[in-house]
Amino acid sequence: MAEAYIYDAVRTPRGKGKKDGALHEVPALRLLTTTFNAIRERNNLDTSYVEDAIIGCVTQIAEQGSDIAKTAAIAAGYSNNTAGVSLNRYCGSGLEAINQAAAYIMSGFTDLIVAGGVESMSRVLMGADGFALFSDPNMILKHHIVPQGISADLIATKYGYNRSILDAFAVESHLRATTAWNEGRFQKSIVPVIDLNGITIIEKDEIVRADTTLQKLSSLKPAFESIGTMAGYDAVAIQQYPEVETLLHPHHAGNSSGIVDGASLVLIGSKKIGIKLNLKPRAKIRSFAVVGAEPTIMLTAPYPASLKALKKAKMNVSDIDLFEINEAFAVVPLRFMEELNIAPDKVNVNGGAIAMGHPLGATGAMLLGTILDELERTNKQTGLITLCIGGGMGIATIIERV
Secondary structure (H helix, E strand, O other), X not given: OOOOEEEEEEEOOOEEOOOOOOOOXXXXXXXXXXXXXXXXXXXXXXXXHOOXXXXXOOXXXXXXXXXXXXXXXXXXXXXXXXXXXEEOEOEOHHHHHHHHHHHHHHHOOXXXXXXXXXXXXXXXXXXXXXXXXXXXXXXXXXXXXXXXXXXXXXXXXXXXXXXXXXXXXXXXXXXXXXXXXXXXXXXXXXXOEEOOOOOEEXXXXXOOOOOOOHHHHOOOOOOOHHHHHOOOHHHHHHHHOOOOOOOOOOOOHHXXXXXXEEEEEEXXXXXXXXXXXXXXXXXXXXXEEEXXXXXXXXXXXXXXXXXHHHXXXXXXXXXXXXXXXXXXXXXXXXXXXXXXXOOHHHEOXXXXXXXXXXXXXXXXXXXXXXXXXXXXXXXXXXXXXXXXXXXXXXXXXXXXXX
């Protein structure tokens, strides 16, 4: 089996996903095209060799609909030889795009692919494409389906993560992200977004708050208590997990991932195409995995997905130098660290989605670029990226520097 090499990784800054956010004026297509252009220019890339573009996008409707992958390839002036496909594995979409690209390369049927993701959450509202999983009463009642925030609160209640623990993690995420930005740790991969007049719109993640404190977070109201009690989702969750007599609601806007806009792209190819195009490999993909899990609690699958990826790579947890786990809610990485017995100083060392935001379809590819940059900066070798996914799924990818 051929090996899949990572030749480059770029991302836009994350802009606040509201009407007053820096990227609200920028359609998803232009965000994604920005990364396509950067990959071509940074690598002096002859795009006639790029056989496919695989792009994760969760809310595929309106501006983000109708195969934004191929649309971006055309808009960026890539060769007509470049195909394109958009996919949706909820929050894991960006990493799923990379894993699918790697599988194509490893199979030997394809030599060069760009893969990543995009989401403009300020312009295309989450859920605008319809949510049978979360809106069909028959689904909800028969399969005990609850919103993700309720699932996060269920995990926190079931395993004993109180609000002070979650808030402390959130403060640390902002502090780490602040340090990373101050020290220029993201500069290698960040591509500023420019307007039509050539003026920079944004060059730094917009929602990082260096002044976040436990005291400030303590003033925020629980985000999911109302829908849990008034809409009856607490009762639905407790039906599935009767050992939880009363559902607590420790998650709020400050210890959950931020809603943001952004795009990311990774250049993945075979060894022979790298030699042909004079591309220097930065890392290779050792293994990847996806798993399903119980859909009510929903967000615990990064653990089994990571174990599966480790088994495929014939590695142990101790073989991994750095971990990136998406901070969908503070309880997710906390539970992951406890289950795998991982020290906090190896996880999300430059902060995560609580501080910088979670542009649904783009996040997985962003995390891969972040961990690759950090492995290079600290001269470490191996990294594992993982995300929880709606409906009860987990995804994981292991990379190794070369």
